[in-house]
Amino acid sequence: MEMQKLRRRRLKGSPIFPKKMYAFVIPAFILFLTFWIFPVFQLFYYSFTNFNGINYHFDFIGFKNYFTLFHQGTLINSIKNTLIYTVLIVVGSNVLGLAVAMALNMKLKGKTFFRTCTFLPALFSAIVVGFIWSYVYMPDKGMIASLLELIGMDGSRFNVLGDFTWALYAIAAVEIWKSFGTTMIIYLAGLQTVDESLLEAGKIDGCTEWQLIRKIKLPLISSTITINVVLSVIAGLKAFDYAFIMTNGGPGKATNTLMYTIYKIAFNEQMMGKASAFSVVSFIVIILITISMLIFMNKREVEL
């Protein structure tokens, strides 16, 4: 009797969330469609035109934009730079963040103070950080160059932002410096969920400190690792701020990331069509990377 009642109720819809409630989604849904989904589809449309952002009498030019992108090598260069940058960010900010989180999870005097210090860089805006660091990296008179002089090395030879090989690593280092605090906080939250009794049991069984980390802590925070890695991957693939603020994509094209190149093509060269094509390609690249990442990470989580 009770079961029947329940079934009937389910057929009618839940009393807490009646079907007509869906109507309330419509306004938000319309806004979402007009300001988000529709423009994204327009991007595909514009990528087949030679639209310049001003003149609406544009022509359809088929796949020409895509062909030029592959021919010119801009695409390959940008993808390469972005991938290097992403790998650096993911490894750097996660390893550093995890290490600091573990250190700050111990019983330590002034723990809160250190936690605050580590998180401090994350509170500045990218513009401020980029500006400060361009003075840290400044040749001759910057902070690092002066320190090098102080220990008797030739500081005038230190010029990372002007160096074709090092510029990308230099701006990645800044991003790591800014972001590892956030990563650390998430790891810290994860580590605090690890049950103390498991660690004690491990210790009684004679685990070394490394074994405790490897066999107990890491498996238990694997979902935190996934979140952090995915967040850093997204941040890395979206890299624009520091390439724009600190190096202007230079020297040469050494720090042209995907997003920076799109910006340059769209707003400097005013080739909205080509920029749209570039965005479409980046979209596909990013989707592919994210999907393979998620599949890999989910498998890992289960294994751990």
Next chain:
Amino acid sequence: MKFKKLCALSVAGAMILSALAGCGSSPSSDTNSTASQDSSAASDQKTAIVTMMVSGTEQPNDFETQILPKLVKEKYPNLHLEVTKLPDEQYYTALKTRLASGECPDMILVQPKYAGSNSVLGLAKAGYLAPLDDLSVLEKVGKAGTDPFTYEGKVYGVPEGVAILGTYYNKDIFKKCGITAEPKNWTEFLDVCKKLKAAGVQPIVMGDKDSYVMQFGLYQIAANQIYPKNKQFDDQLTTGKTKFTDKDTWDKVLSMYKTLYDNGYIEKNSLGLSAQQAIQKFVDGEAAMTFDGSFNATALNAKGAKDFERGYFPMPGNDVDQPIYGAVAMGAGPAIYANSKHIAECKQILEYWLDGESDLWKAFADSGRVVVAYGYGSDQTNPLFKPFVDLYAQNRSFYWCNQGWPAGTENEMEAQFGSMIGGQGTKVADITKAMQAKFDELTAG
């Protein structure tokens, strides 16, 4: 309960209304009310509301947003000018959207030739601008001023003044190193650099990390090496008659500029210095010269670690037996939107503003925002700019190269030049080739 419902309803209603108002309000409907209040006591004559949008940063007692509307109102009581000033990037975005939606302000700021996304040629080609050929002030502006604003024989904008590229130098260091006269040709210029370097002074500092500063030096050389020989060089690029790869044109300009890097005359770490840091170094007396524009005069004259007297001369990119030319370009200026309902009123304002003698012109010249080239104020320019204004008056100056190119060509030049001085194995020929390829790509679109 009922009360709560009523409250919620009214709040929701207010929100929807305000959202709608935000979307739908055109500038004129907003301002109608204030304007009618202004002239409530005045005659029944209809007040025309003219809107204008310009780019830049608003300053205290700003010329465009405060002085201009006030003086226009004084002269023409039934003209109400509304000026919006937006930072560059926002201005471009706002302009594009408003043009696309057909709600463009009556007057907008345009840049000469192909410069920027508000380039006069780009906008005129798309049919967004009204021709201004019947303006009488055009005669005062002169052909040199109107040429960069001409598309298919019609003038579509009026330059407000000129902007200069030159070489700022430290007079004290020059004196100390025994350099008495400003160099007058390329050989003398190299000589000066050599003397400075021998005396242990860094001759030139540039902030090439902000690669746009490369244009400051290169365009001065181009004004001496390319345009005196062929005034039409940039126009002929479009027809294919000239090419960046032509011998003794850009290859010469680029290799001349490269000499300064090869000999260490320009600071060797320049690729790691920002434009601002370079200015700081110059102001602190750590380098004798820097290439920069009239638009940065305030920053370059600011007090630094050392006090010294500044000089400003056109970089002599000319050969020994050739006269010197300056890189003096037309600045941006107002243009009128083709579908404006107030074209006649706009023209009235421009006639008054740019006539070289009116109160409005005087206020404009005194604001010191641009270097005015005619009428009141042109005789009392900043003494630093005097040599350039003289060159301009003698018709011995040329516009900045990028104004003649579709935007983006100069970025390619900068990136490639950076690769060359950064030791990436890029050759001069590679740069000219890349510039030509970019130019072709941009003009084809």
